[in-house]
Amino acid sequence: MRLLRCGHDAVLVEVDSLVEVDAVRASLLAASGRDELGDLVELVPAARTVLAAFRPGTGEHGRQAVREILDAADLAHPVRTSPREITLPVVYDGPDLALVADTAGLSTKDTVAAHTGAVYTVAFSGFAPGFGYLTGLPEPLRQPRLDSPRTSVPAGAVGVAGEFTGVYPRPSPGGWRLIGRLADDAEPLFDPSREPAALLAPGDAVRFEAAG
Incomplete structure (x- = not known):
């Protein structure tokens, strides 16, 4: 997994599989619901990446929060959710x-x-x-x-x-x-x-x- 800075207030998470993409998306979404990522405004998953965008001015704080959440996540087993x-x-x-x-x-x-x-x-x-x-x-x-x-x-x-x-x-x-x-x-x-x-x-x- 790699975290790449995207502009001032976003981070791109690179992973190796769609399973990991889903795990990253679900983990960050769950953290947002718990206010651990209160400044998160958008998650954009793709085939091997997830872009997390934050409110202007969040800067390094948002990127560090993403790193801490994903370091503690089990990317091989996505967070269970109740999907639409x-x-x-x-x-x-x-x-x-x-x-x-x-x-x-x-x-x-x-x-x-x-x-x-x-x-x-x-x-x-x-x-x-x-x-x-x-x-x-x-x-x-x-x-x-x-x-x-x-x-x-x-x-x-x-x-x-x-x-x-x-x-x-x-x-x-x-x-x-x-x-x-x-x-x-x-x-x-x-x-x-x-x-x-x-x-x-x-x-x-x-x-x-x-x-x-």
């Missing part, structure tokens, strides 16, 4: 569903059952506003991206790539294997008029439910 639970209805008719099933050695029905049977965790957000990288994908569905990315993926498309699954919140290029799409009555993943604008946040528990 979100269910996303999905129509499983994606253009790559048969490819994913064939690669996994499953029928399309069993592929859908595998995807809907897991509970996922939002590890971090990125790529596009509202896009959450979800971990917990069953091993047979962990597959490479397409050899040739699509120039346009429709909003609401549900895909898999590597160890992640996720939903495209808006039209964009993309190389994930698409297995379905959000149902028409699903809540938007990103709505600037909503507070918060993003439906999914790091630490949330997500389930997919077959619709239609």
